[in-house]
Amino acid sequence: DPSSVDLEKVANIIVDQSLKDSVFSKEAGRICYTIIQAESKQVGQSIFRRSLLNRLQQEYKDREELRARSPQAWICYVTFICNIFDYLRVNNMPMMALVNPVYECLFRLAQPDSLKKEEEVDCLVLQLHRIGEQLEKMNSQPMDELFSLLRDGFLLEEGLSSLSQLLLLEIIEFRAADWKMTDAAQKYYYSEVTD
Numbered sequence: 001d002p003s004s005v006d007l008e009k010v011a012n013i014i015v016d017q018s019l020k021d022s023v024f025s026k027e028a029g030r031i032c033y034t035i036i037q038a039e040s041k042q043v044g045q046s047i048f049r050r051s052l053l054n055r056l057q058q059e060y061k062d063r064e065e066l067r068a069r070s071p072q073a074w075i076c077y078v079t080f081i082c083n084i085f086d087y088l089r090v091n092n093m094p095m096m097a098l099v100n101p102v103y104e105c106l107f108r109l110a111q112p113d114s115l116k117k118e119e120e121v122d123c124l125v126l127q128l129h130r131i132g133e134q135l136e137k138m139n140s141q142p143m144d145e146l147f148s149l150l151r152d153g154f155l156l157e158e159g160l161s162s163l164s165q166l167l168l169l170e171i172i173e174f175r176a177a178d179w180k181m182t183d184a185a186q187k188y189y190y191s192e193v194t195d
Contacts, residue, residue, distance in 0.1 A: 007039065007051060010035065012051070017148065020073070022079065025080040025083065028080055030087060032048075032087065032088065067108070070121070077105075081101060082130060085134075099149055107146060110153065133179035136179075147172065147175060
């Protein structure tokens with residue numbers, strides 16, 4: 001019941017928990033979506049959504065500090081903001097206000113220092129699998145630039161782990177195949193997993 005709780009406090013608790021718990025950050029978008037739906041039906045306001053977006057904006061401004069302080073919290077933040085982008089809709093479209101911040105976070109994960117960290121590459125690839133296609137539909141030019149960085153990183157960056165190289169190659173092929181996994185690619189990248 002949205003009218004019986006402090007929705008601003010709930011938004012802050014969800015963001016705080018998302019920055020601490022990687023499993024929760026993956027599910028938080030669905031929780032936020034449910035709260036926003038309930039609130040709009042019942043009270044016709046968007047206190048929760050406004051509070052959530054304000055808090056995301058605040059964390060976004062401090063993202064470099066967050067990354068330096070806690071790489072795990074940084075990965076959780078990126079997962080969370082991408083999750084929110086995936087779930088929150090306005091007129092059945094992703095929120096335009098989140099497009100640039102999401103791109104900026106993904107660009108940060110595509111920098112050479114991030115590409116040397118498997119957990120950041122893993123986060124980047126997971127998010128692109130999840131929202132890459134819709135993000136590209138919202139604004140394709142930054143996606144071209146992002147993938148140019150990923151190709152350069154894959155081809156030119158020294159010191160990447162073999163897992164990071166494999167993940168980068170896989171996401172490059174995934175986008176090249178129009179955001180779909182071909183049977184051949186599925187077999188190539190994941191046959192050892194299923195064997």
